[in-house]
Structure formats: structure tokens, C-alpha cells
Amino acid sequence: MRKGGAKRKVRQMEIEASQKPADTQSLRKRVKAVEPEPSPKPESPEETRKLEELWKAAFPVGTGWDKMEAVHNKFKWDFTSLEQALEEGGKLHQEIIGKDSNKVYLFGTIECHIQRSSEEEITVPMVVAIVSPFQPAYELSIKPFDSQGNGEETRVPMKQLHMDWVPYIPPDKKRDAQETERVMKSARVFVLGQYS
Template sequence: MRKGAKRKVSQREDNKENSTKPDNHKEHPSKASTRSKRVKASHPESEPEYLEEPRNLEDLWKAAFPVGTEWDQLDAVYRFKWDFSNLEQAFEEGGKLYGIGNNKVYLFGGTEPQQVPFKGKLEIVYIPIVVAVVSPCPPSDKIGIKSVQRETEEIVPMKEMKMDWVPYIPLDKRDRQVVEYGRKSPQIFVLGCTQRRAALKHMKIDRLKKFDYCLPYLMPIKEEELELSTEVDILFPAEPNPPVYCVFDWQFDEVEEFADDRIKEEELSADQKDAFMEFVKEKVRQQKRENREKKEARRQAFEKMSVEAKAAFENLKYYKFYPVQTADTPDISAVKASYINRYYNKAHEVL
């Protein structure tokens, strides 16, 4: 065999081995080039959220302080999302409080605890009400304080109870000066209260209870409307027995017969009869004295009034607003009433 042939074979084998080895001189593609690019997932554009535009008078009913509501029940009043859109609409064209000339609207709030159906069961609910008084001037600057528990009635200045008529500014006017708004727009006033709830814990009980018995006051326009009660509340301390509570009407009841009835009912012992009768007579004298003072106070107040003021009082209009029924609020349709309080008596219209 030729030497050259052997060399060629071995050379071919060497070449074959070299061809099977990786080529160290060939450039390797970088990791960045081999790594696939991330593609961001395209999310469909979400629908834009539209917030309901607040109405100009949306918080008007809340601005009117619920006079006479116990402080510890205020949260119960706002438990529901009450709808007073009927009050707002009353200020729009065609509404009861639209186009009232030179008059202004004075609003005060209150609550009426009633047992009403809600979600299949009966509940005691504090129903908010708003009374609108149409008048060229404030209907009163006083507050009445009266209840069955209180022996006497008090008529005090509003400011003594930290209350006053304050202008209400609609939402779309609150970025302007109040003075400018007051000159150019119809004015709405609400009866507000500046008493801070945080300070109540430092208040004396008697003072605290006065707020519970407050009633917006209105001087009777006609003498026959003046409430001159012939009834007196009797709370006689019949120790060692419980106190005797009853109502005596001097127009229909006779004192001795009234006392005998209490003895028959075993509310009073026989040896307490004379003391009880004297107690009742003193209460009657006190009530008659108050009635005379009321008549005199009314007479003097009207004498001081101008002709224009008297005419304004004679033409006062009161509108009582209840919340509008919604799916989220109790059904109050059966408990609506025109009665406002002992001073205003009944509303001209319930809305």
C-alpha cells in the first residue's frame, strides 16, 4: 500500500473529526436576540364612570335643624337616605315656593317617631319633616319649650338655645360671596343650631332636656287661635306611694269629685285628700295666670307692629314636607298629618 494513500485516509479522518467539533470561531447569537419579546396584553378600554351631578338644593332638608329631636336620636334620623326632591322641586317654576314676590322662605325641621312598615316588618322610625313658612320677615325670633313632663311653658329667644335663622346658599353659589348672592337671588333661610354635640356631656341635665322640648314658636295671629288651655297636668307627690299623675280640666271637672275618684282608684289615700285638692287648685290658679299673661303679651306685641307687619302675619303660609317614597325608605303614606305643633297648628298644605 502506498504511504500516500494511508496519509490521505488519516487526513480524511482528521478532517471528519474536525468537522464534527463545534466551530469556536463562529459568533453565537446573544441571549437578547434569542429571547422572544414580551407583548403587552391589550385590555379593552373600560367604560368611563359618570358621577351623578349634585343637585343645587340637595342638602337643603339637612340644613334645617330637626328642632325638638333628642340628641341621642339624631343618628337614627339619618339612618335612611331620605329623598326630599319634592322640597327642591317646590322652588322650581310652577312649584309652591316659586314666584313668591318679595317674600322669603323660612324652613325649620322636625321629626315624627312613627311605627311604619319596612322590609316586611314594623319599625319605630324617626321620620324627618320640613316646614316652609312663606313670609317677608322671620316668623319669630323665639322658641317655645313645653312638654307634659315640664310644669310650665317657656318662650325664650332663639339665641338662648343657640338657634337662629341663617341664609341657605345653594351648591352652585357657594364659590361666590354670600353678599352678592343675597342681593341678586331669592333668599332661603333655615333654622340652624350651633350647639356642638361634643359639648353635651358637660351640660347639665335640665339644660340638655330643654333641647328635647323645643318647638318653633309663632305668636297667634288671631286671638281665637291663642291656645288658652283649661287643662292642667297634675303630678302629686303621694309619699310613701308613687306620685299621682292625672289631668284636671277645670271646665268639666269638680275638684272634690276628682279627688274622690282618685281615692276610689286607690291612687290616693283618704288622709291625703285635702292636700291633693289644694295642690290641684294651686295648679289651676297658676294656669289661669299664664293664660292672662299670654293674652296680654299678644296684645302688646300686636300694638307695636306696623300695619305692614300685621298684614304679613295675616298672610303667612305654611307648607309641610315629608320625604318622597323610595325603595330604600319605609312606607310613611299612612302617617302623614297636617299638624305642625301647638304654635303653628296645621299646615296649609302637606306635600
């Protein structure tokens, strides 16, 4: 009888197994298939991005009525940097969180860019943020525009134009009257807007 034959065979199998490429080695342990967990329902866009409409709420100062449609509807503008700045941990949030009197005041404006290839004018919206304990302005300057650039600038109180710095209320908070009232009382973000 020969002794050690079984050991030699096991050793030879181990050597062959170690020489196989890693992707062809057989699994030593059986793995039981697990049913995939149901993925959570995707949240509605309003819930994930409560500040997405913020830039639209800020009145675009210096924008002609003929440009308003192009500013809001021609392109889907992305203001996530503004959202991130106002969310917890963001630059603007840190400016107002530790200081009881500071607030953020936002207004919009536009820049017109001309594409060289098509000579088409593209109206690009911008949002200006002011961190201050006081409202930035009580008056607006109005200058009628004509082709020669003539027109006298007139200063008008914002109240006369039914405009004011109004607290920004996210769309998800507008549905509930109590929540709207609570947000209005503790508001730290204001937008230049019109009221009735």
C-alpha cells in the same frame, strides 16, 4: 322572442316581497354604521341637585338629640318634592318670584312611626315651609322631657340659643366666598339654623 317576460318576473318578485312578514323584508338601502357619539360626562350629584341637602340644613325643631343620628343617617330620605317646589316654575318659587317682600322660611321636625312587624320605631323627617315677608318667630319654646311628661315650658329668644333664620347657601356656592356673599344678600330661602 317573448316580450314582457322581464316585467312579469319583476311583478312576481314584488308580490312575493309584499307577502313576506315585515320583519323579514330586506333593506333596500345600505346604511352606513355611524360611530356613537360620546355621551356627555355625567354631572356630579351636587350640580344636578343643588337643593338636595336643603332638608338637612333646616333645624329639626322638637327633635331630641338622641334622634338626630337616626333622622339624618339611617335612611336616604328623598325630598325632591321640596326641591321641585323651590326651583323655577315650582309652587314656592312662584310665591316669592313676583312679590319682592316674600321669602320662604323652612324648619324641620319629625314624626315617629312604629312598624307593626318589628315594633321598631322609625323617625321620619318633615320640612315645614312658611311663605311670608316677615320672620315667623323670634323665640323657641323648650320643654324638658321626662318619662311622666312633666316639665315646664320655657320661651327662649333664638339669639340666646345662637339660632336664627339664616339664608340657605347650596353646597356648590359655599366654595366661593364672593358667590356666598352674593347669595347672602339676595337670599329668598331661609332655614332655621345655628350660627357661631
